[in-house]
Amino acid sequence: AQRVTQPEKLLSVFKGAPVELKCNYSYSGSPELFWYVQYSRQRLQLLLRHISRESIKGFTADLNKGETSFHLKKPFAQEEDSAMYYCALSCLAGIGSSNTGKLIFGQGTTLQVKP
Template sequence: AQRVTQPEKLLSVFKGAPVELKCNYSYSGSPELFWYVQYSRQRLQLLLRHISRESIKGFTADLNKGETSFHLKKPFAQEEDSAMYYCALRTYSGAGSYQLTFGKGTKLSVIP
């Protein structure tokens, strides 16, 4: 069965410092990975997906199949980055159904 692991429940960094939120996955098929973000009192929303290979709000993430990782990085943290971040793996479960398997999330706190 597929699994997503986010080893850090809480990550605190100072404003301007680099950020790396770790995500590891376990899946026998071809993975499709995402990062979702939930800001305080807002709904869960997509931040980025690995197939797009884009930078959103300064964040990037590279899929490393050898290490089965999809770490989220930003060179200079901003206070508005403080939020809950979830890594998610999308898998095909048949009959046209795709499921997202989420990690437990990492709370990022950026200290002014």
């Protein structure tokens, strides 16, 4: 079954500390992985996707197919990074099917960056 696991509900760090938000997935096909972020009272928005290999707001994420992980990292956390972070997987509807774009989300991790 397709699944995304974010083991930490809350991650609390001090400003300037490194951050790693964990994400593991379960999917037998070729995954498309995303990190979405939701700042307080704002909508879900894309932070980054593995296929573009970008660094956004200092965050990076590397797809590790061997470990089925897509952890989100930032070397020096800022207070404005405090938000809810969701890892999401886009996958095929079924064997031989096309990708309809369905996103499967993890539980989300609240990142709290303290001053």
